[in-house]
Amino acid sequence: MKKNTINRWVLLTAASCLMALPAQAFGEVHKLGLSLAITGPTSDAGNPYAKGVEDYFNYVNDTKMLGEDRIDCTIRDDQYNNDVTKRNFEDFLDQGIVFYLNYSTGSTLSLKRDFEEEEMPTIPASFHAGNLEDSNYIFLPIASYSAQAIGLAEYIVKNHKGESAPKVAMFIHPSAFGRGPVEDVEKAVAAGLNMEIVEVVEHGKDLDNTAMLKRLKSKDVQYIISHTVQSPVATMLKDASGLGLVAGSFGEEGKFTFLGAHYTGGNDLVALAGPSSENFYWTTSYIVTSEPGKGAEMQLDLAKKYNRDEKTANSHNYANGMMVAQVATEVIRRAKEKGKEINKETLYEELQNMNGDNAFNPHTTVGPVTYSETDHAGVDTLQLYVVKDGSFKSVGEPFVPEYTAKIE
DSSP states (O other): OOHHHHHHHHHHHHHHHHHHHHHGGGGEEEEEEEOOOOOTTOOOHHHHHHHHHHHHHHHHHHHTTTTOOOOEEEEOOOTOOOOHHHHHHHHHHHHTTTTTOOHHHHHHHHTTHHHHHHHOOEEOOOOOGGGGOSSSEEEEEEEEHHHHHHHHHHHHHHHHHHHHSSSSEEEEOOOHHHHHHHHHHHHHHHOOOOEEEEEEEEOOSOOHHHHHHHHHHTTTTTTTEEEEEEEHHHHHHHHHHHTTBBBTTOOOOOBBEEEEOOGOOHHHHHHHHHHGTTTTTEEESBOOTSSSSSHHHHHHHHHHTTTTTHHHHTOOHHHHHHHHHHHHHHHHHHHHHHHHSHHHHHHHHHHHSGGGGGGGSEEEEEEBOOOOOSSOOOOEEEEEEEEEEEEEEEEEEEESSSSHTOOO
């Protein structure tokens, strides 16, 4: 009897102590949401992206990066369907999210008014420049698709050996995502960038590109800038290789030099296209694991910790997902450090203050992440890479395209 009495006192005392502790002693749970295409169109990018987000937030919680606080990010597959994305976002609001991660260009444009009404800080996987028009709450992770395509065009103009202006075709995804940068590249040409856009091709799905390549060859096109995902680019490179039309060096006369923006390249393209990907030029603001460095080491270690396969571990879209999770974590950390309540308003403030001495270096990008009231593109610098002996290697130093500012 005496032993039972003591046990009851121990339990009551423990319960009293727990009740007396402030709620913060147990840590808070910060709810976030991510809706993206884990399956369906563009899932080759969305699947590793989702794993990058999931692994980094697990790492934050497992290593107590935010002390006793935890991040609870619900990740849902929307299959690239805007209606499903909207339903997911509304459900996330009911769950009380303080930060939202979106995916496609179409759904970001479709939900832009919702983000405004809810005053929800949002980072999409889409780098479409139009996301930022008439928007206060959307933040691009890196330089826009337009800046990337213009950067590739500038490289062509600076390195073209012929006397006449280089003839260029654009090979784009048949969607708002694909069409986004075309007008801005045309504006750059109108503003003085000395090249000729001979044709803009919206590709089909898994079609033979032989006729298209022969047509472009007959028009003396020498450079093809792609803005789509890896699969159609890999198909085109294989078709061009079969026709003997892939340039062995940049600007080789009588051949095509292929170039592409973020979602066209990376190690995933090399895996899909094999030897046909040699000499493919690609730009993005992310690091690649084929070049040693702190960011590559971080990415590979994270993937190993959470048992990801080699393909995922080396995907630049895994880095892409890591990076947006890093930014979300960093604004929560900064708000906590200042003693602020963690909510959508304080996280929005921290994003806007991420500049100057407060710039954030996640090491997964080739430049710092900076935002302000007037600049919602996270990483302004781009790196040009080229496939050599089956892996992407840097070409020159990170750069900022000159004509992006000239067409604003």
